[in-house]
Amino acid sequence: MKTIKKIKIVVAGPFAAGKTQFINTVSEIKTVKTERKTQTAEEKSVKEYTTVAMDFGKIRIDDEHELYLFGTPGQSRFDFMWEILGEGALGIIILVDSTDPSTFHEARRIINFFQSRFPVPMVVGANKQDLPNAWSPEDVATALDIGEEEGIPVLPVSAIDKESVKNTLLQLLNIIREELLSS
Numbered sequence: 255m256k257t258i259k260k261i262k263i264v265v266a267g268p269f270a271a272g273k274t275q276f277i278n279t280v281s282e283i284k285t286v287k288t289e290r291k292t293q294t295a296e297e298k299s300v301k302e303y304t305t306v307a308m309d310f311g312k313i314r315i316d317d318e319h320e321l322y323l324f325g326t327p328g329q330s331r332f333d334f335m336w337e338i339l340g341e342g343a344l345g346i347i348i349l350v351d352s353t354d355p356s357t358f359h360e361a362r363r364i365i366n367f368f369q370s371r372f373p374v375p376m377v378v379g380a381n382k383q384d385l386p387n388a389w390s391p392e393d394v395a396t397a398l399d400i401g402e403e404e405g406i407p408v409l410p411v412s413a414i415d416k417e418s419v420k421n422t423l424l425q426l427l428n429i430i431r432e433e434l435l436s437s
Contacts, residue, residue: 261315262322262342263426264372266364267349268357269328272381272413274309276349277323280419281311308339313423321423330360333367340372345426349413350398352380352388358397365398365406375429379411379422 265273278285309325324339326332340346346368350361361378368376380394389397395408409425412418 256318259319260322261319261344261427261430262324263423264324264326264339264343264346264368265309265349266326266336266339266346266368267328267379267381268351268360268364270354271328271349271351271357271361273325273328273349276347276379276381276411276413276419276422277309277311277325279413279416280313280423281323282314283312285309285311308335321427336364336367337371340368343372343374345374345430346372346376347379347422347426348376349379349381349411350394351382352391352394353382353385355389355397358394362398365400375426375433376406377422377426377429378406378408379413380408381411381413383410383418384412384415 265276267273274285308327309323311323313321313323315321324343326336326339348361348365348368351357365376365378378394378398378400380389380391382388391408391410398408400406400408407425409422410418411422
């Protein structure tokens, strides 16, 4: 009997970037969620519920590999969970709402946090590319000050589209594989 290799991926990003939806769209199990009603008027104006601990989803890649997706809370008051969920991750996806540039500063802070503590492959998902006012991945990269030297691709994604989500995950998995083969 083959042992299943578990590949842990963290999906992080600012409040309302689409992390829960990203995992819901692709998970083969019912996503485990820890949601509570939003607290502040500003949060309530965006959405009714928010993740307070984590989201968890799972995908069977093949007979030997399972992908475990851990979504982090977006608000900084829950950032203690980032450290917990980052442990053992082989890759990180930072989702950014590409229609809301007011969240880009927070996204950069989250990128810096994960880069400093978990030196694993990372991609940025410029989410909500299906909306007309979405910034292009290139413009998101510029706004986040992600240069070539950082080696973080900024990918177009729509968290409600399964193929788009799968493409983002596959690109991250390819980077992880290349890094493992070169080490």
